[in-house]
Amino acid sequence: MVAIATDLLTKVFDDGTVAVDRVSLEVAPGEFLVLLGPTGCGKSTILRLVAGLEVPTSGHVLIDGEIVDHLPSRERRLAMVFQDYALYPHLTVAQNIGFPLRVRHETATDVSARVGEVADQLGITPLLRKLPGALSGGERQRVAMARAIIRRPLGFLLDEPLSNLDAGLRAELRSDVAALARRLGVTTVYVTHDQAEAMTMADRVAVLRRGVLQQVGPPEQVYNDPSTLFVAAFLGTPRTSLLEGAVYADGDRVVVDLGSQVIELPADHPVRSRHTDRVSVALRADALTLAPADHAGPVLSGTVRQVEHLGHEALVHVDTGALPTSTERSRLELPGPQAAALMRERPRPQAARTEYGFYPAYDPELPGEPPPVGEVVVRVPAVGLPRRDETLRLAVDLDRLLLFDRVGARIRLAGGETRQSQV
Numbered sequence: 001m002v003a004i005a006t007d008l009l010t011k012v013f014d015d016g017t018v019a020v021d022r023v024s025l026e027v028a029p030g031e032f033l034v035l036l037g038p039t040g041c042g043k044s045t046i047l048r049l050v051a052g053l054e055v056p057t058s059g060h061v062l063i064d065g066e067i068v069d070h071l072p073s074r075e076r077r078l079a080m081v082f083q084d085y086a087l088y089p090h091l092t093v094a095q096n097i098g099f100p101l102r103v104r105h106e107t108a109t110d111v112s113a114r115v116g117e118v119a120d121q122l123g124i125t126p127l128l129r130k131l132p133g134a135l136s137g138g139e140r141q142r143v144a145m146a147r148a149i150i151r152r153p154l155g156f157l158l159d160e161p162l163s164n165l166d167a168g169l170r171a172e173l174r175s176d177v178a179a180l181a182r183r184l185g186v187t188t189v190y191v192t193h194d195q196a197e198a199m200t201m202a203d204r205v206a207v208l209r210r211g212v213l214q215q216v217g218p219p220e221q222v223y224n225d226p227s228t229l230f231v232a233a234f235l236g237t238p239r240t241s242l243l244e245g246a247v248y249a250d251g252d253r254v255v256v257d258l259g260s261q262v263i264e265l266p267a268d269h270p271v272r273s274r275h276t277d278r279v280s281v282a283l284r285a286d287a288l289t290l291a292p293a294d295h296a297g298p299v300l301s302g303t304v305r306q307v308e309h310l311g312h313e314a315l316v317h318v319d320t321g322a323l324p325t326s327t328e329r330s331r332l333e334l335p336g337p338q339a340a341a342l343m344r345e346r347p348r349p350q351a352a353r354t355e356y357g358f359y360p361a362y363d364p365e366l367p368g369e370p371p372p373v374g375e376v377v378v379r380v381p382a383v384g385l386p387r388r389d390e391t392l393r394l395a396v397d398l399d400r401l402l403l404f405d406r407v408g409a410r411i412r413l414a415g416g417e418t419r420q421s422q423v
């Protein structure tokens with residue numbers, strides 16, 4: 001088992017695209033690390049740099065603490081599996097699996113013994129005489145894994161290996177692939193844009209955006225305690241709701257002012273030190289519940305726009321009258337001075353809709369667009385569902401109310417942090 005690491009790894013392509021921007025990551029021996037992010041964020045490029053298929057513009061790749069920048073791909077002893085599997089169509093499954101050994105001129109007996117061994121490990125012995133064309137997607141995927149492990153690699157680099165499969169099979173193979181990597185004890189870097197895949201498979205998840213590493217941690221930590229607005233927005237099903245707000249602290253009141261309404265916070269809430277700060281509020285469905293009539297804590301109210309039936313429960317989309325925050329406004333991936341300049345450029349609040357006068361109206365940023373809808377989503381049991389246009393009061397779980405500053409960095413509240421980490 002080896003550790004795989006990158007140190008300030010950067011890749012700028014000839015056309016000027018900064019695909020990977022100073023990424024430093026450490027994957028412990030035997031660890032299953034998932035690189036997660038939207039399309040084009042640089043996941044595959046990082047994998048290719050680690051594999052030695054691309055040359056870094058700057059920074060290093062390390063295997064077991066040794067810089068391997070000078071080593072050609074084949075000497076890094078890392079096995080890569082791509083989403084298209086790249087099986088040779090005219091070779092049988094057995095020949096495909098044994099191929100990496102045959103090119104190293106190992107004897108036919110050795111190759112055959114080892115093919116039998118890995119086919120057994122992956123439960124594909126009955127397929128050995130078939131051609132890839134006669135296999136299902138899941139079977140092809142297993143053959144590709146078998147071919148990857150036959151050389152006893154020190155690490156696995158898997159690039160969306162399940163993306164060509166249907167949803168049911170993906171879910172099944174997810175656990176197979178993770179279990180296989182763990183059984184073999186092979187250090188694995190797994191690339192996906194699918195948050196469910198990342199959450200179920202990973203020991204740790206590394207979230208990337210535009211080539212910049214946003215956060216690394218165990219799945220539940222990254223989900224519950226996101227460092228950036230982008231991470232909060234990217235992880236969450238249904239989609240995390242993002243609203244514009246401003247903090248107002250007045251005597252014994254502390255509120256987050258959303259313009260259309262305020263979220264009342266306890267008077268001693270640590271955010272009171274942020275008086276007048278503009279914030280982005282991230283609310284996942286699990287932060288909200290239907291408020292009982294006698295509910296005394298913080299609430300959001302709004303009008304039902306849509307009810308999505310999911311069988312045992314429903315998702316209710318509620319228009320709060322607030323303004324949505326776009327993750328595009330999270331500028332954290334920009335270097336410091338640029339982010340600061342953007343903050344200065346952003347318009348001051350123009351109009352006050354509440355008595356507090358700090359309503360962040362960004363209308364100048366939205367010329368000609370229809371008014372955006374500040375929607376939140378709440379899960380409700382499938383009985384007695386609310387109707388469209390009905391007004392709902394939603395209880396806000398303060399432990400799950402996530403606040404971000406103007407550049408999208410999490411506002412970590414002294415004293416409030418314990419609340420977050422208990423979630």
Ligand SMILES: Nc1ncnc2c1ncn2[C@@H]1O[C@H](COP(=O)(O)OP(=O)(O)OP(=O)(O)O)[C@@H](O)[C@H]1O
Nearest residue numbers: 013015017019038039040041042043044045046193
């Ligand atoms: N050879 C290349 N020349 C120029 N730009 C490239 C090249 N390869 C990738 N890019 C760009 O680098 C960025 C990162 O690409 P990369 O393939 O690593 O993203 P990704 O996160 O793996 O995306 P996906 O999930 O769609 O595979 C993208 O903007 C892409 O267009």
